[in-house]
Amino acid sequence: MTxxxxxxxxxxFFSTSTYALPRExxxxxxxxxxxxxxxxxxxxxxxxxxxxxxxMVVSDRGQWIxxxxxxxxxxxxxxxxxxxxxxxxxxxxxxxxxxxYPAQHIKLKDKGKVQLSPENEARAxxxxxxxxxxxxxxxxxxxxxxxxxxxxxxxxGPLASRFGLRRYFNGEARAPHVGLDVxxxxxxxxxxxxxxxxxxxDDYFFNGKTxxxxxxxxxxxxxxxxxxxxxxxxxxxxxxxxxxxSGATGRASGPHLHWSVVLNxxxxxxxxxxxx
Numbered sequence: 001m002t003x004x005x006x007x008x009x010x011x012x013f014f015s016t017s018t019y020a021l022p023r024e025x026x027x028x029x030x031x032x033x034x035x036x037x038x039x040x041x042x043x044x045x046x047x048x049x050x051x052x053x054x055x056m057v058v059s060d061r062g063q064w065i066x067x068x069x070x071x072x073x074x075x076x077x078x079x080x081x082x083x084x085x086x087x088x089x090x091x092x093x094x095x096x097x098x099x100x101y102p103a104q105h106i107k108l109k110d111k112g113k114v115q116l117s118p119e120n121e122a123r124a125x126x127x128x129x130x131x132x133x134x135x136x137x138x139x140x141x142x143x144x145x146x147x148x149x150x151x152x153x154x155x156x157g158p159l160a161s162r163f164g165l166r167r168y169f170n171g172e173a174r175a176p177h178v179g180l181d182v183x184x185x186x187x188x189x190x191x192x193x194x195x196x197x198x199x200x201x202d203d204y205f206f207n208g209k210t211x212x213x214x215x216x217x218x219x220x221x222x223x224x225x226x227x228x229x230x231x232x233x234x235x236x237x238x239x240x241x242x243x244x245x246s247g248a249t250g251r252a253s254g255p256h257l258h259w260s261v262v263l264n265x266x267x268x269x270x271x272x273x274x275x276x
Contacts, residue, residue: 020150021060022067022272027099029072029164029178029269034094036064036083046085048092053265054138055081056217058149067149067219069263070096072164072176101164101176124205134200134212134220136265141216148215151193151273152239154223155246155257157184163269178267179222179260186255188246190223193259193273198235198243207258208250211243218265224258225249 024033036046039059048055048066056067066081074096081092116124161181196215203209209226227247231237248255261270 021058021065022149025269025272026070026094026096028070028074028076028096029099029101029267030070031263031268031272032066032068032070032094032096034066034068034081034092036066036092037085038062039064044086046083048084049082050079050264053136054218055264056219058217067263068094069218069266069268071266071268072178074266099164101166103166120205127202127204127206130202131204131207135262135267137199137214137220138218139197139214139216148194148239149219149273151221151261151270152191153182153274154193154221154243154259155182155184155188155190157182157188157257159183160256163271179224179258180270182257182259184246184255184257186227186245186247188257189242190226190244190246190257192237192239192241192243193221194239196221196237198231198233198237200233201229201231204250206251208252209244209247210250213237213243218263220262221270222260222262224260225252225256227255 021033022031024031026032036048036057039062046057046064048057050068058065058067068081076096076098078093078095081094083090083092159180160183161177163177163180165177192213194215196213199212199214199220201211207224209229211223211226211229211231213221215221223243225247226244226249228245229243231243237243246255246257259270260267261273262268
């Protein structure tokens with residue numbers, strides 16, 4: 001009787017445990033929500049991968065759901081998840097559809113941020129490799145203990161640039177915009193969008209002073225062009241805690257916050273996590 005009651009309580013907990021999942025958008029730069037099967041007592045949580053990158057898996061309304069970040073350069077068409085649950089392995093197909101992002105032209109007075117010197121180019125290449133390593137970080141949390149995906153805004157201000165814009169600096173094509181730019185004056189408080197742990201802080205050639213916050217299970221947020229950083233790597237932060245003050249460090253045409261969301265190693269549209 002005790003075992004039966006425990007099983008019923010466990011089933012009730014999983015069936016009603018609900019997270020504010022991001023809005024689904026199966027396009028490059030979006031998020032796919034893939035159902036992996038029912039949550040059942042005494043059954044291990046499934047694990048899933050897209051390629052070699054581990055995916056975030058949460059329980060929602062009695063179902064296991066994989067949250068799949070879709071890179072901006074991911075080819076459209078058919079893709080497959082690799083899923084493991086206990087000794088069982090299987091593949092789950094899904095389809096990515098095209099999306100045409102608009103262009104944005106930006107004029108920078110500092111031409112050295114567009115035409116890099118050999119020294120700055122070597123620095124930028126090294127930093128990009130380091131940022132790629134940070135993006136692939138995966139800190140597993142217990143099954144059912146999902147990262148908080150119900151994000152608050154990191155700063156109050158109008159959006160200056162949206163995600164996915166094809167960018168041209170001084171007329172030259174550069175990498176697309178992989179975040180949101182919030183127009184705020186220098187010194188504005190920049191806050192953590194959800195609880196987490198500070199993964200890294202640094203000062204980069206392009207991103208300027210930057211904070212990475214790890215929210216668990218491959219979900220990371222990045223805050224760039226900061227004037228002053230108020231946290232250190234390893235700090236535990238709560239939702240709404242001040243991380244830094246905004247600025248215009250790095251490659252920036254003026255003071256603002258650049259905010260990015262990383263899921264399973266790729267930058268995705270932050271608005272999917274806040275536009276309910």
